[in-house]
Amino acid sequence: MVLLSCRNLYRVRQLRSQFPAKKSANSPMHGLIPYKHPVTHTTKYLNAGIEFRDCVKCVTIHYSEYDNSERQAEHKSMKELVDWNFTQLQYKNPDVQLLVLKNMLPSPFLTFFLDDGEKFHIDANGKSHIELLRYIQKIIGKPRELIEIENKAVMPNQANFGQGFARATLTDVQGQMPHSNRYMEFTEEARKQLQGRHHNINKRWGDQEDD
Secondary structure, eight states: OOOOOHHHHHHHHHHHHHSOOSSOTTSOOTTSOOSSSGGGGSHHHHTTSOOBOTTEEEEEEEEOOOSSHHHHHHTHHHHHHHHHHHHHHHHHOTTSEEEEEESSSSSOEEEEEETTSOEEEEEOTTOOHHHHHHHHHHHHBOOHHHHHHHHHHHSOOTTOOSTTSSOSSGGGSTTSOOOGGGGGGOOHHHHHHHTTTTHHHHHHHHHHHHO
């Protein structure tokens, strides 16, 4: 352990004063997610969001902030939707454009633009945060049964193997003869079956075992 003298300690303090730390005292600790609600950026939370139907191409979210508590209460559910569920909607709907238009209109609502050029509005006035989410899921969200059917339809066939599949070769399947590069793992009976055609391989590995 190195003990600093009073003179050296004074020099260290002078150097620290000349080169202050880049991070402020109020900055978050290293390793923490620097967001207002860190849980909204976890994978498990993002996967629990609402998935819109395929016809939705763009969604605009309108709400405002007021100093009046009564007016602000009308926009509370929409503000909570933006704070807690906006990242979910982005994650579950990567092909949908999501826009937040703040302090532009006096009433809170959502506008959905469809692929056929039509659009419709969902009024958030008088609805709580949970009621608004349930209403969106009921009107334009995909049912859970439909999502499960679509996921099963795109699942790869487990019998396929090769490049781009879960198994590179058929030898990776349990019960099949292992690959020759794993020859040392073969049983004695398997080595006897490989004799003849693969005699050179047996001789090579036998010489290495004798060494």
